[in-house]
Amino acid sequence: MKIFTEEELASITNHFAMVIGRGGQGKVYKGILEDYREVAVKKSISLDDERKKEEFVNEMIILSQINHKNIVRLMGCCLEVGAPMLVYEFIPNGTLNSFLHESQLPISLETRLQICTESAKALAYLHFETARPILHGDVKSANILLDRNYMAKVSDFGTSKFLSLDGTQFATFVQGTFGYLDPEFMQSSRLTEKSDVYSFGVVILELITRKKAVYWDGNNERKCLAQLFVSAMRQKDARSTMFDQNIATEENLEVLVGVSELAEKCLRLSGEERPTMTEVVEQLKQFMAMLRATQETSAKPNEFFTVISVEPTEYFTVSASPSASCYSSYCSCVFLGNLYCFDKNFHKTYHRKIHDFTKKLVIKFLNCHIRDEAVFSSSAK
Ligand SMILES: Nc1ncnc2c1ncn2[C@@H]1O[C@H](COP(=O)(O)OP(=O)(O)O)[C@@H](O)[C@H]1O
Ligand SMILES: [Mg+2]
Numbered sequence: 001m002k003i004f005t006e007e008e009l010a011s012i013t014n015h016f017a018m019v020i021g022r023g024g025q026g027k028v029y030k031g032i033l034e035d036y037r038e039v040a041v042k043k044s045i046s047l048d049d050e051r052k053k054e055e056f057v058n059e060m061i062i063l064s065q066i067n068h069k070n071i072v073r074l075m076g077c078c079l080e081v082g083a084p085m086l087v088y089e090f091i092p093n094g095t096l097n098s099f100l101h102e103s104q105l106p107i108s109l110e111t112r113l114q115i116c117t118e119s120a121k122a123l124a125y126l127h128f129e130t131a132r133p134i135l136h137g138d139v140k141s142a143n144i145l146l147d148r149n150y151m152a153k154v155s156d157f158g159t160s161k162f163l164s165l166d167g168t169q170f171a172t173f174v175q176g177t178f179g180y181l182d183p184e185f186m187q188s189s190r191l192t193e194k195s196d197v198y199s200f201g202v203v204i205l206e207l208i209t210r211k212k213a214v215y216w217d218g219n220n221e222r223k224c225l226a227q228l229f230v231s232a233m234r235q236k237d238a239r240s241t242m243f244d245q246n247i248a249t250e251e252n253l254e255v256l257v258g259v260s261e262l263a264e265k266c267l268r269l270s271g272e273e274r275p276t277m278t279e280v281v282e283q284l285k286q287f288m289a290m291l292r293a294t295q296e297t298s299a300k301p302n303e304f305f306t307v308i309s310v311e312p313t314e315y316f317t318v319s320a321s322p323s324a325s326c327y328s329s330y331c332s333c334v335f336l337g338n339l340y341c342f343d344k345n346f347h348k349t350y351h352r353k354i355h356d357f358t359k360k361l362v363i364k365f366l367n368c369h370i371r372d373e374a375v376f377s378s379s380a381k
Helices: 006-012 051-063 096-101 109-128 185-190 194-211 225-234 237-242 252-268 275-299 356-367 373-377
Strands: 019-022 026-032 038-044 074-078 083-089 144-146 152-154 214-216 221-223 306-310 317-320 325-328 329-333 338-342 347-353
Touching: 006 026, 006 038, 006 074, 006 083, 026 356, 038 051, 051 083, 074 317, 083 338, 096 144, 096 329, 109 152, 109 194, 109 252, 185 194, 194 225, 194 252, 221 225, 225 237, 225 252, 225 325, 237 252, 252 275
Parallel strands: none
Antiparallel strands: 019 026, 026 038, 038 083, 074 083, 144 152, 214 221, 306 317, 317 325, 329 338, 338 347
């Protein structure tokens, strides 16, 4: 990990010109290192607030000991008294929260399960694979970032804690975010890794319902997704009405029901009854395998894809996973390492392994920012 001076970070961020995020601890700025690698620089807002300062140091200590592909990497820090800052690898596709709730693009169940499994792996690693178990402490979709290929990167370790040998820790104040808070912890102030499991249960719900953890319904009433879901689970018919209708197709139903039952277990009131994150990962992997099996048996080639729009002219957009989309008079998508091409009427479907030329094409498509207006305004309605 590199130690930066305040001056160096000012130069890297072009004097803190570009804000890319805000959170409880401070603002996050975009920066570019001398070797052109992009970074995110988090600067603490209030230096007089002892708790904020502690959170900052805490995040540094914890992240500096972690190495996992689904956890955001800390590349360096600035320890100058007046300007403590953390430098992370830059994760370009925003948070899972904005991906789910601020865009209208269809997101396939496979992509959702992929993000879910990757985030779960990160938490299982924190709980069971580090020298001392670590509790994340603020698991939510806004703290899961998405990289260029929509791979999940768990972030924001300000409220993380090492657990003592008996696997618990007492908190002196309520930490976490409304809508994701473990009710058992609220009662006892006792933190265990099962608090993360509860919060993760809410993230699973967000992925399958595409509703926010706390949202306003049609009657202007504030709803808590976890509560609503747990009561819906008691009535079998109500459950499926909660699924995001875009993915609630017949062939997805079995997997969706399985995933919702897993969420329900994570949301149990008693921490002891919740599964461990390792068990959650195992289950999610099984659902992923189940989904792939149903796709292989039931789908005709075109059914792998969601049509976003078909213009009367030659532009249309197809998306197999949100990262594989393009617009042109014909269209191609990558799916499970294969490249599929369509002509504009969907009459022909070519299916072949990627060779060099198409690889370049595909890389170009993957690089286009999915939420970039310019890409979509010419094709999406
Ligand atoms: N490594 C990163 N790459 C890109 N954006 C980031 C990165 N880290 C943080 N951000 C952005 O900054 C926001 C706040 O960061 P976060 O670490 O969650 O801070 P806080 O503790 O203040 O909530 C995030 O929601 C995200 O939009
Ligand atoms: Mg945050």
